[in-house]
Every structure is written in structure tokens, then in C-alpha cells.
Amino acid sequence: MNPIVTISGGGIIGSYISLRLDSKNIDSIVIEKSINKPFSKENIRTLTLNPYSKKLLDKLGIDIRHSKIKKINVIDGEGTGQIDFSSEEINSEDLSYVVFFNDLQSALQKRVIKKTLFETQIEDIKEVEINKSCEIILSDNQTIYSQLVAGCDGRNSNVAKIASLEPFVGDYKQIAITFTVKCDLEDVDIAHQIFSEKGIFAIMPLPDHEELSTHTIVWSVDKAKILNQAPEDYVNENIAYFEKKIGANINIFSNILSFNLFNHHFDTYICDSTVLIGDAAHSIHPLAGQGINLGFADADVFCEELIKAYEKKMLLDKRLILKKYEIRRKNMNYLMLKSMDFFVDLFRSNNVYIKLLRNIGLTSVNKAGFLKNFFISHASGDNKI
Numbered sequence: 371m372n373p374i375v376t377i378s379g380g381g382i383i384g385s386y387i388s389l390r391l392d393s394k395n396i397d398s399i400v401i402e403k404s405i406n407k408p409f410s411k412e413n414i415r416t417l418t419l420n421p422y423s424k425k426l427l428d429k430l431g432i433d434i435r436h437s438k439i440k441k442i443n444v445i446d447g448e449g450t451g452q453i454d455f456s457s458e459e460i461n462s463e464d465l466s467y468v469v470f471f472n473d474l475q476s477a478l479q480k481r482v483i484k485k486t487l488f489e490t491q492i493e494d495i496k497e498v499e500i501n502k503s504c505e506i507i508l509s510d511n512q513t514i515y516s517q518l519v520a521g522c523d524g525r526n527s528n529v530a531k532i533a534s535l536e537p538f539v540g541d542y543k544q545i546a547i548t549f550t551v552k553c554d555l556e557d558v559d560i561a562h563q564i565f566s567e568k569g570i571f572a573i574m575p576l577p578d579h580e581e582l583s584t585h586t587i588v589w590s591v592d593k594a595k596i597l598n599q600a601p602e603d604y605v606n607e608n609i610a611y612f613e614k615k616i617g618a619n620i621n622i623f624s625n626i627l628s629f630n631l632f633n634h635h636f637d638t639y640i641c642d643s644t645v646l647i648g649d650a651a652h653s654i655h656p657l658a659g660q661g662i663n664l665g666f667a668d669a670d671v672f673c674e675e676l677i678k679a680y681e682k683k684m685l686l687d688k689r690l691i692l693k694k695y696e697i698r699r700k701n702m703n704y705l706m707l708k709s710m711d712f713f714v715d716l717f718r719s720n721n722v723y724i725k726l727l728r729n730i731g732l733t734s735v736n737k738a739g740f741l742k743n744f745f746i747s748h749a750s751g752d753n754k755i
């Protein structure tokens with residue numbers, strides 16, 4: 371096998387890259403560790419796509435059910451600070467779209483199924499000579515020769531380990547709890563986010579919510595607050611607080627999932643022919659729902675650089691393509707990671723001056739158009755570089 375790109379990881383980002391390259395006749399193969407089985411019908415986990423990510427998917431004909439968010443209302447639950455973001459402020463029809471994780475992953479995987487090898491993983495990558503193919507050995511003893519290895523294998527990237535790339539890792543000491551609910555909120559296209567001592571709580575309309583009034587909740591909580599409690603008990607004890615804040619009744623109707631929250635990032639995304647993309651390169655706090663959008667922006671820039679070189683029939687200069695990708699994406703990703711950390715720390719603090727500052731801060735950002743536009747344009751994906 372001699373595909374131009376070998377992709378480690380057939381999740382959302384790995385499958386997207388394979389499909390996008392295929393649309394330009396650039397051959398790739400996807401190596402996916404898990405078995406090829408249909409996704410669970412139970413849809414709990416959701417993703418928030420920004421308009422840029424949605425546009426990338428539309429261009430490849432990936433059209434899945436989604437709900438539209440036109441406004442986000444952010445409240446400081448312990449104070450008086452408030453800020454709202456609306457799609458009108460960025461002259462866009464919508465601010466973001468909520469999709470089910472399983473819907474998106476399975477729609478993408480189906481389109482690249484013939485290019486995916488399941489139940490195997492990369493064991494070793496042997497560089498022969500710079501700008502020649504490298505030799506990729508799989509755990510089932512197959513060998514592939516490729517120009518590039520795209521590491522899209524998530525947070526504990528296997529290819530990063532093979533390339534001896536070391537991330538820095540931060541522990542938020544929080545868990546994210548997510549579940550779906552029926553809720554009698556009147557506005558169907560508004561998301562609410564509340565920062566409080568009981569955690570960072572976001573409620574967003576689900577796809578098909580118009581018939582069912584269903585919403586998704588993503589709620590991150592300090593582990594110290596939960597102690598030995600089960601997440602379900604914490605949710606049952608504290609949900610009334612948020613019902614009061616949003617002025618609506620919430621009835622849980624799915625299982626409750628929980629995840630430990632960490633961030634990680636690499637000083638460099640590249641080693642010889644290997645490059646890290648999406649969650650393999652970085653993970654951030656889910657408070658602004660930006661994880662997958664950073665991954666799509668990475669994938670877009672990587673494909674753009676590769677396609678540009680390929681279409682000019684240039685000898686593929688791996689170092690140049692990968693360096694351009696890294697320059698365009700690394701600092702943007704790091705900025706987003708640090709911005710999320712800033713918000714987590716700001717709203718975790720019990721210091722009375724910090725509380726005062728954030729009340730004033732949120733309300734004044736709300737009034738200052740240019741600052742709001744800065745935040746929204748980053749979140750909408752306009753600033754991918």
C-alpha cells in the first residue's frame with residue numbers, strides 16, 4: 371500500500387481529512403484501533419459546531435440533523451454580571467449548531483469505510499530519507515509506505531508516543547457531566563450558560579427539539595464539590611438551582627455520562643513525517659464547546675497546505691507543508707486553550723475583588739461592541755488564520 375497520507379485514528383477529524391483529500395484525488399488510508407460496529411442508538415453526547423466547521427462539512431455533503439443557536443446568554447450565577455452573544459452581531463444567520471456526536475462520527479466514517487483498516491494500529495514509523503516515503507508497520511504486521519502520517523488518534527495519541535513528542539498536561543480537577551433533558555424553555559434557539567459555585571452549566575437545544583422540547587446539558591463541576599457522591603446524586607441535588615436561574619423546569623430523560631477534564635498541548639506538532647491534528651495535538655476545557663472546532667480548523671489548514679502543494683505538482687516538501695500547518699495553527703490553539711483556562715480560574719475564585727471584577731467585566735464586555743466581536747469571531751471560526 372502506498373497512500374500519500376496514512377491517518378492514525380478514524381474519529382471525526384481523521385475521517386474528515388480522508389474524505390476531504392479524496393475529493394481532490396489524494397489517496398489516504400485510515401488506521402482505526404476499534405472494531406467496525408454500528409454506533410449506539412443512545413444519543414447523549416453532543417458537539418457544538420461553529421459556522422465555519424458546518425460549512426466545511428456542507429462542502430463535502432455531510433448533512434446531519436442539527437439545532438440552531440442564535441443567541442447565547444451567559445450569566446454569573448453568584449453575581450450580577452451578564453453577557454449575551456447573538457448571531458446578528460457577526461452578521462451571521464446562526465451562532466452555532468448542536469449535533470449528536472454519534473451522528474457526525476458515523477456519517478463521516480461511512481463515507482471513508484473503504485479506506486479504513488479497523489482493529490489495528492501503528493506499531494512503528496521508520497523514516498528512510500527526508501522527502502521520501504516512510505515505512506509504517508502496523509500491529510497486524512502489514513506495512514504501508516506513505517509520505518505523511520497524520521496523527522488524529524485523540525488525547526493519548528499513539529503516533530505522538532512513537533514520535534517521542536511529549537505534551538504538557540493540565541488537570542482541571544473537574545468532571546464534565548452531560549445528559550439530555552425535556553425543558554419548557556420558551557425560546558427554541560437560545561443557549562444559556564451559568565457560571566456558579568455549583569459548576570459551569572450550559573443548556574442548549576437538541577436536534578429535533580421543536581417537536582420534543584429537548585435540550586442537552588454540559589455541566590462541569592469541581593471534583594472537590596462532588597467528593598464521594600455519584601454524579602447522578604450531585605445532579606439531582608443541584609439542578610433546582612439552575613431551573614431557577616433559567617426560569618424553566620428541567621426533566622432528565624437520559625443516562626448521565628461523566629468525563630474527567632484535562633487539557634494538553636505540544637510545543638511542536640511535528641516530527642519528521644508525522645504531524646498531530648485535532649485532539650491528538652490539543653485538548654481544552656469544554657466550557658465554550660470549541661474542542662471539535664479547533665480540530666476542524668486544524669484539519670482544514672492541513673488539507674489546504676497539502677492540496678496546494680499537490681495541485682502545483684510540486685515535489686511534496688514534507689517539512690514545508692507541515693511547518694506551514696504548524697505555524698498557522700499552533701498559536702491559535704494555544705490562545706484558545708489559555709482563554710478557557712482563564713475563564714475556569716476566574717469563575718472558580720471566591721476572592722471578593724475577583725467576583726466584583728468579573729461582574730463589572732462581563733457587563734462592560736457586553737457593552738463594548740469591539741470586544742464582543744473579538745470573542746464571537748474567534749468562537750465562530752472566522753479566525754483560523
Ligand SMILES: Cc1cc2nc3c(=O)[nH]c(=O)nc-3n(C[C@H](O)[C@H](O)[C@H](O)COP(=O)(O)OP(=O)(O)OC[C@H]3O[C@@H](n4cnc5c(N)ncnc54)[C@H](O)[C@@H]3O)c2cc1C
Nearest residue numbers: 379381382383403418491523524528648649659660661662
Ligand atoms: C464532555 C465533553 C463535551 C464536549 N463537548 C464539546 C462540544 O460541545 N463542542 C466541541 O467542539 N467539542 C466538545 N468536546 C471535545 C470533542 O469531543 C473532541 O475535541 C473531539 O471528539 C476530537 O475529535 P478527534 O477526532 O480529534 O479525536 P477523538 O474523538 O478522540 O478520535 C480519535 C480516534 O482515534 C482512535 N484511536 C485512538 N487510539 C488509536 C490508536 N492507537 N490507533 C488507531 N486509532 C486510535 C479512536 O478510537 C477514535 O476513533 C467535548 C469533550 C467532552 C469530554
